[in-house]
Amino acid sequence: MTLRLFNTLTGQVEPLSPAEGGVLRMYACGPTVYDYGHIGNFRTFLEVDVLRRFLRLIGVPVRHVMNITDVDDKIIRNATAAGMAIGAYTAKYEQAFFEDLEALKVERPEVLPHATEHIGKMVELVQKLEAAGAAYKTEDGSSYFRLSAFPGYGKLSKKDLSGMEDGARVDVDEYEKDSARDFAVWKSAKPGEMAWETAIGRGRPGWHLECSAMSMEYLGESFDLHAGGEDLMFPHHENEIAQSETATHKPFARHWMHVRFLLVEGKKMSKSEGNFFTLRDLLLKGYKASAIRLALISVPYRHQLNFTFDGLTEATSAINRLRTFYERLKSTNFAPGENPALQEAAKKAHAEYMEALANDLNTAEARAPIFDLVRAGNTAIDQGQLLAGDRDAILRVLADFDAVFDVIRDDDAEPTRRALAWAEEAGRLEEVAPEVRASLALTDEAIEALVAERTQAKKQRNFARADAIRNDLAAKGVILEDSKDGVRWKRK
RNA sequence: GGCGCGGUACCCAAGUGGUAAGGGAGAGGUCUGCAAAACCUUUAUGCGCCGGUUCGAUCCCGGCCCGCGCCUCCA
Numbered sequence: 001m002t003l004r005l006f007n008t009l010t011g012q013v014e015p016l017s018p019a020e021g022g023v024l025r026m027y028a029c030g031p032t033v034y035d036y037g038h039i040g041n042f043r044t045f046l047e048v049d050v051l052r053r054f055l056r057l058i059g060v061p062v063r064h065v066m067n068i069t070d071v072d073d074k075i076i077r078n079a080t081a082a083g084m085a086i087g088a089y090t091a092k093y094e095q096a097f098f099e100d101l102e103a104l105k106v107e108r109p110e111v112l113p114h115a116t117e118h119i120g121k122m123v124e125l126v127q128k129l130e131a132a133g134a135a136y137k138t139e140d141g142s143s144y145f146r147l148s149a150f151p152g153y154g155k156l157s158k159k160d161l162s163g164m165e166d167g168a169r170v171d172v173d174e175y176e177k178d179s180a181r182d183f184a185v186w187k188s189a190k191p192g193e194m195a196w197e198t199a200i201g202r203g204r205p206g207w208h209l210e211c212s213a214m215s216m217e218y219l220g221e222s223f224d225l226h227a228g229g230e231d232l233m234f235p236h237h238e239n240e241i242a243q244s245e246t247a248t249h250k251p252f253a254r255h256w257m258h259v260r261f262l263l264v265e266g267k268k269m270s271k272s273e274g275n276f277f278t279l280r281d282l283l284l285k286g287y288k289a290s291a292i293r294l295a296l297i298s299v300p301y302r303h304q305l306n307f308t309f310d311g312l313t314e315a316t317s318a319i320n321r322l323r324t325f326y327e328r329l330k331s332t333n334f335a336p337g338e339n340p341a342l343q344e345a346a347k348k349a350h351a352e353y354m355e356a357l358a359n360d361l362n363t364a365e366a367r368a369p370i371f372d373l374v375r376a377g378n379t380a381i382d383q384g385q386l387l388a389g390d391r392d393a394i395l396r397v398l399a400d401f402d403a404v405f406d407v408i409r410d411d412d413a414e415p416t417r418r419a420l421a422w423a424e425e426a427g428r429l430e431e432v433a434p435e436v437r438a439s440l441a442l443t444d445e446a447i448e449a450l451v452a453e454r455t456q457a458k459k460q461r462n463f464a465r466a467d468a469i470r471n472d473l474a475a476k477g478v479i480l481e482d483s484k485d486g487v488r489w490k491r492k
Numbered sequence: 493g494g495c496g497c498g499g500u501a502c503c504c505a506a507g508u509g510g511u512a513a514g515g516g517a518g519a520g521g522u523c524u525g526c527a528a529a530a531c532c533u534u535u536a537u538g539c540g541c542c543g544g545u546u547c548g549a550u551c552c553c554g555g556c557c558c559g560c561g562c563c564u565c566c567a
Contacts, residue, residue, distance in 0.1 A: 029567080037567090044567040072565065158495060159563080207565050229567030234495095236565075260497080261561065268561080298515085299505070304497070304560065311504065314516040321515085324529060356506090364506050368514035378530055382523090463525060470527075481528050488529085 001058045005051075005225075006302060006360050008233060008256040009156055013360050016055075016255055019224055023061045026052070027215040027253065028109070029228035029236070030066035033093040034074045036278040037100050039296065039307060040269050044229045044259040046293060047301035047361070049106040051227070051257070053404045054357050064109040065218045067211060068094055070116050071204055076194055086194050100279045103289045103415030104296075105406045111218045115210040122205040122213040123198045125247055126186050130200075134246045136178065141188035141201045147181050150242040156256060157234035183239050185209050208239040215253075216244065226253035230260050262296075262305040269307075282312070283419035286433035288412040291315040294405065300362050318371075322408050323490070324481075325374045326398060328381065329391050331485055338389035342380055346393040349373035353401065363405075370401050413491070416440065439477035439491050447478055451487050454480070 005016045018024045028048045031037060052062050069075075070090040079089035101108070126143050129135035134149035147153055154160055184206035189195030195202045205213075215223065221244070228237065237256065244252040261268070264275040282292055287309075295315040299305040349369040356366035377394050380386035402408045417440055423429050450469050457465040470480050477492040 031567080032565080041567045047567095069565095074565075157563085160494085230496095230562065231566060234563065259567070261567070263560075266559090268566095270566090295504095302497090303505090306504080308504085310516085314504065317517090318515055320529095328530085362506075364504095364515095365513075366506095368506070371514055375531085379532090382531055458525085461525080467526070474528095479528070482524080483529075 001354060001358055003051075003055060003058065003060075003358050004360055005255065005257060008258050009254075011158075014255065016225060018060065019222070019254060023063050024055060024225065025063050025065075025219040025223040026225040026227065027065045027067075027211070027219060027223065028226075029211060029232055030068050030109075030112070031094075031097050032069040032072050032074065033090045033097055034072070034078050035093060036280060037097055038269065038276060038278050039264070039282070039292070040229075040262055042100065042104055042106075042279060042292075043262050043296045043305065043307075045101065045106050046104060046296045047259045048227050048257075050297055050301070050357075050361055050363060050404055052107060052109075053406075054361065057400060057403050058354075058358070063111070063219065065111040065113065065215060066109040067214050068097075068112055068114045069210060070094065070114050071194060072207060099418065103279060103283070103418070104293050105289070105411070113214045113218065115205065115214070118210065118213050118217060119196045119198065119205065121217055122209045123186075123200055125209060125213055125243065126200050126205075128247045129185060129243060132246065134243075135185055138177070141203060142184055143186035143200065143206075144177055144182040145185050145239070145243050145246075147179055147183075147242070150246050152245070153238065153242050156238050156241060159234060159238070183208065183235065185243060208236055208243065211236070212240050212244040212247075212252075215240075216248070221248040221250045221252075223253055225255045225257060227257040227259070230258045233258050257301075259301045260304050262307045264307045265309075266306055280419050280422060281431075283416050284423055284428070284432045284436070286416075286436045287312045288316060288319075289415040290319050290407040290410070290412050294319055294407045297363050297405065298367065300360070300364055302360070319407050320490075321371070321374065322398075323410060324488075325378060326395075326408050327488060328483075329377070329395060329398075331488070332381065332391075333485075334386055334388040334391050336389070337387040338393075339380065339385055339387050342376065342386060342390040343393055345373060345376045346390070346397050350397045350400065353397070357404065366404075370397070373397060410490075413440070435475075435477045435492075438475070442473075442476055442478065447473065447489055451480065451489055455487060 002015045002017055004013050006012070007014045016024070028045075031041060052064055055062050071086070075086060075090060079086050082089060126135060129145060130137070130143065132149075133146075135143050135145050137143050186200060186203055186206055186209070188201060188203040193204070195204055215226070226237065226240075241252050263269070264277065267273050267275055269276050279292065283289065291312050292315075295307065295311045296305070298315065349372060352369035353366050356362045356369070359365070373394060377386060377390075380390070398408060416436060420432060420436065420440060423432055450473060454466045454469040457463075457469070473480060473489070479490050479492055481488045
């Protein structure tokens, strides 16, 4: 099976496969670690995660590189404001970033290079560009890429800059540039700023340079796929292409994937709108990491996603449905054998699921056959028609579903617990939803004990006591379900 | 202004030139000590509006209305 993925460069859905060596080499723009990540950031990383997981599912090995940008203007500004050393500041937010990715079950890329550890490589690139006459130095020691040196400029974002007037408005800072659109590949350091002493002077790399340098370092001068948020298409990716292809005379990335921005409650997320949320904000409100993950990936990456609290609640219900079914399959004893109708249903669901994802990662479409199979399975169990061989077949389908979606396996307690500990440390405990605290205060053992006590009470037909226990647990976010095979409980 | 995306049931959201997936929510029912879960039935003669092409359009073309994104080192 081959993944057909929209390619921004060509505007077409095209097969994506490794150009050489059997390993798919991909680069995804990573975070600038200057603050806690928000859900918009995570949508992009989550969609790239869906991509790499699906590739693995269809047997395509991936070498995935994601940069950590640990030097830039915002970092310098924020670290200074916080009175922290740059390194300590970025380390803090980098660690937070990885904790958040783990909470959302985003897999780690194979290579995670830091911008500050590749200054030498970037300096080389600048020298190459300068030698080729594609970059020029200004009086203050900065170096700019000359756009006119790259005729293909605009091919990714479909911009035609040829008709644009230069210099209509030029920042004072940039008066030395030959053309207003020329961009910095090297910035000379102002006094007191973070800077490196290098062969091309004292300064720091331009924003776009790190991605060119590090992608080529770990993937080669040409590679298979480059991904990122839609805002990066221009100018960031366009500039990467310009400087990379000018330096190497080779095509940079063959395939480009851009993830659309999300809206929050119908509006662009912004702090001033009051609809700006970090992952931690949502965990403290009591939403589960799995629900956040599912809500963020259920709308295909090329569509605008309207992220809402209703949507999170809905995702929570959908996950409960899947988990309840999964547990039912696992905990029920089935007679040996196979039911041809169910075997067929499992096969069909799997085929449709895979095909939907192969079709430009259509996650919304991919969900449907899985839920169809859940219904068919539940119905068969109710009617005593599901056999052990069917259970195994369905579990295999669910495993492939979770290989990409990863929401059935319940690892939700830990991220919430960690967010709570973080809130305590950060003095934000008052933001924590009461039921979150109540639920986490109850250990599994305590719940089991109460469940056992209730079962005893029921045996003695002491329903008042049994119901009291159930209600008490419910108030603490624990749901009980009686079944023929015993009592199941779960945290809401 | 330039480039682009979208308007499908109460909400979210797929989709196809031949008659509307899935999830959530609601209503009724089965089961249950009661719940929960599960299952069954039910909720778009209809897919923004108006034309056109076609045997036939939600899906193709044109126009219009509405919403949104990018064009600013915001993923």
